[in-house]
Amino acid sequence: MPELPEVQTIVSELNRKLKNKTIKSAAVNEPKMVSLGPRTVSNRRSVPARDVKVFIGLLKGRIILSVKRRAKLLIFDLSGQLAILVHLKMTGQFIFEDKRLRLLTGGKYKMFNNPGAPLVQLPGKHTHVVLTFTDGSHLYFNDIRKFGYMKLVREDELGSVKELQGYGPEPLGKKFTFNVFQSILSQRPKGKIKQVLMDSSLVAGIGNIYSDEILFHAKIRPARAVAGLTEKDIKAVYKYIPFVLKKAIAAKGSSVGDFVRSDGSWGQMGKFHFVYGRKGQPCKICGTPIETVRMNGRTGSYCPSCQK
DNA sequence: TTCAATGTTTAGAC
DNA sequence: GGTCTAAACATTGA
Numbered sequence: 001m002p003e004l005p006e007v008q009t010i011v012s013e014l015n016r017k018l019k020n021k022t023i024k025s026a027a028v029n030e031p032k033m034v035s036l037g038p039r040t041v042s043n044r045r046s047v048p049a050r051d052v053k054v055f056i057g058l059l060k061g062r063i064i065l066s067v068k069r070r071a072k073l074l075i076f077d078l079s080g081q082l083a084i085l086v087h088l089k090m091t092g093q094f095i096f097e098d099k100r101l102r103l104l105t106g107g108k109y110k111m112f113n114n115p116g117a118p119l120v121q122l123p124g125k126h127t128h129v130v131l132t133f134t135d136g137s138h139l140y141f142n143d144i145r146k147f148g149y150m151k152l153v154r155e156d157e158l159g160s161v162k163e164l165q166g167y168g169p170e171p172l173g174k175k176f177t178f179n180v181f182q183s184i185l186s187q188r189p190k191g192k193i194k195q196v197l198m199d200s201s202l203v204a205g206i207g208n209i210y211s212d213e214i215l216f217h218a219k220i221r222p223a224r225a226v227a228g229l230t231e232k233d234i235k236a237v238y239k240y241i242p243f244v245l246k247k248a249i250a251a252k253g254s255s256v257g258d259f260v261r262s263d264g265s266w267g268q269m270g271k272f273h274f275v276y277g278r279k280g281q282p283c284k285i286c287g288t289p290i291e292t293v294r295m296n297g298r299t300g301s302y303c304p305s306c307q308k
Numbered sequence: 309t310t311c312a313a314t315g316t317t318t319a320g321a322c
Numbered sequence: 323g324g325t326c327t328a329a330a331c332a333t334t335g336a
Contacts, residue, residue, distance in 0.1 A: 002314060072315075089315050091333080126333090145332045147315065190325065200316080207314060276314095296327070299312080311336090319329080 002088055004171070004205030005248030007072050010094060010105040014074075014139075015067045017096045017103060021133040023078075026059040028052050030128035033143065035151045038161050055152050058082060059131070071167045071204035081155040085163050086141070092148030095122060098137035168202040171241045176203075181238045185226050193229065193237065194222035194300050206241070210248065212276040212301050214240045221307045222300035223293050247272065275301040 002010060028034055031047040034055045063079040076084040086092070096103040122140050123130055129141040129150055141150060153161050168184065169176045184203065188196045196202055197211040206214070215222050218236035220229070229237075251272060274283070278290045279301055288305035 006314075087315080089331090090313070143332095144334070145313090147331060188325090198315090209314060297312095297329085298315095313334090313336105315331105317330085319327100321327085322325090 002072065002092075003207035003210050003248075004069075004072060005210070005245055005251075007069050007074060007088070007205070008249050010088075011067050011069045011074060013103060013105055014094060014096065017137075018064045018076075018133075018139065019066060021064050021135065021137065023059050023062050023064070023131055024134045025132045026056045027123075027130040027132070028056060028128070029123065029130075030146065033128040033141070033146065033149055035149060037153060038157050058152060059084075070164060071170075071200050072207070073163060075158075083153055083155055083158060085149075085151040085153060085161070087148050087163070088143070089145070089147035089149075091144040093142040095140040095142065096137065097122060097140070098135070166201045167204045168200065170204050171206060172245055176241075178235070178238050181241075182234060185229075185234060189225070189227040191226050192223050192295060193220060193226055195295060196226055197237075197241075198298075203241075206245075208298050208300075209273070209276045210244055213248075213274060214244045215300075216274045216303060216307060217244060219307050221293075221302050221304075223295060275303060277301070 031049065031052045034052060035047060036051050036055060058080075059078075062082060065077040065079060068075045068077065072087065074086040074088070076086065078084065088094075094103075094105045096105075122138070124140075124142065126142045126144050127140050128143060128146070131139040131141075133139075141148075151161075151163065158164060169180060181203075185196065187202065188199075191199075194211045194215060197206050197214065198208065200206075212222065214237060217240040218233065220233055220237065224233075274285070275290050279292050279299075280289050282288065283290060283303040283306055286303065286305045288303055290301055291304050293300045293302070
């Protein structure tokens with residue numbers, strides 16, 4: 001899954017393809033991947049068949065007005081005061097297909113295609129929801145690990161639905177000023193800087209990859225405690241958050257080669273990684289082998305020479 | 309066979 | 323409440 005830059009890329013692509021399309025029908029192959037209303041997504045094992053029926057029934061005939069993003073959550077704005085919230089988690093993926101092209105976004109590309117390889121039949125083994133539009137095109141929602149979900153809500157529930165609450169500011173938004181960042185950090189003085197950056201209730205949308213990359217640029221090790229950072233350190237982190245995220249969006253994300261256009265082109269950001277996924281490989285700046293540190297079940301990668 | 313993987317949530321310990 | 327850890331969710335692939 002995608003972090004903020006990948007989700008943003010997916011949102012842009014889907015918006016282009018899906019805007020003003022009318023849903024002719026919806027099919028749900030895995031009931032636990034869909035839910036309704038303000039209820040939480042925990043305990044999704046037993047989604048009543050009735051809910052699935054309602055989900056399908058409500059989608060029929062809706063027009064997709066736009067696709068938006070909050071943190072790593074996608075929001076499909078539909079006609080009839082409805083919206084679909086979609087979280088892709090680690091391996092969620094959308095594939096849009098019409099007569100002319102197939103567009104893959106997110107997830108693990110190996111699931112379906114390598115560039116240049118013949119297209120695989122859809123829906124596939126891991127296709128959980130299919131939207132069919134009146135023009136004959138399709139949107140497939142795939143997820144190998146099934147951590148993701150689609151949740152149909154009324155527009156008036158958007159303000160109260162649990163999934164949209166408790167997010168910190170968007171790191172590319174106007175409200176994310178240096179003062180705001182400082183006060184966020186002051187809430188977690190004992191926290192490790194990488195974990196604070198990845199905490200979506202503090203700053204929205206930064207995950208494992210980009211927290212590593214941001215801290216590399218800022219020359220700060222991931223496990224450093226917030227309280228031990230100087231003002232200069234904090235300024236560097238603040239500076240490189242938008243720097244790294246914007247660069248990744250410009251490269252169309254694809255942190256781990258998970259984005260393929262119909263022509264087989266790839267998101268390019270993976271080429272620009274300095275530390276993520278480069279354990280043991282030489283630092284691109286100084287040649288020192290990249291090391292890792294385990295924190296809360298996540299791996300942080302850093303250069304022991306460049307980062308202090 | 310064992311481990312780690314782009315994320316989030318929850319439970320338990322101190 | 324703060325903070326930290328592990329586990330759960332499920333599958334793949336190295």
